Amino acid sequence: MDIRATTEDCFANLNNPDRQTNAKQISKLLSEMWQVDAKGKWKRQTYAAHLLREGYAVCISNHVDPLASNNAYQALQFIEVLSSMDIPLNLMTRFGKEADTQALFDLIGDRPTPIYSSIPTFNDEIARKCEPGAPLPNQRLEYLKQAIAAGYPVSVGINPIIPGWIDDPIEMVTRLKDAGIKNVTLGKIHLS
Secondary structure (H helix, E strand, O other): OOOOOOHHHOOOOOOOOOOOOOHHHHHHHHHHOOOEOOOOOEOOOOHHHHHHHOOOOEEEOOOOOOOOOOOHHHHHHHHHHHHHOOOOEEEEOOOOOHHHHHHHHHHHOOOOOOEEEEOOOOOHHHHHHHOOOOOOHHHHHHHHHHHHHOOOOEEEEEEEEOOOOOOOHHHHHHHHHHOOOOEEEEEEOOOO
């Protein structure tokens, strides 16, 4: 079994492994997006503010996992704020600690929040090496079943597709289908 990609190769870490959220900037945008100036114009004229006012969803995250142990505390706070403001969400996560995952489900409640998660393998040995700290794929699948049961639209990315990571492709897609997953995206690994 050849495992060539590791956490260092993860798309979230390729360009900036020390990435941090600019909480001050996000908070300022959220607090000012509905404010109007003396001339009756929106105080925040940015494209992001416009999209938020129009009801477009915030994607959390296509760069870092909101439920990774180093992100969960802050991400859950922002999800709580966004939810309280009725801003739609689109979540991309491998999930995290059980308590953080349950907190996420509690925060989004019955809002129809799309959830995407990647499952590159069902082989625990490979998963421990390529995604250290993330829930194992079988646990991730259980969280996805909970999401489906709660009515959230769920999709799974079988990515990256790396030879040797998927023992039996038919078995893999059958397990996803049996779990109730109707949307699957395939992707090969891309390193820059």
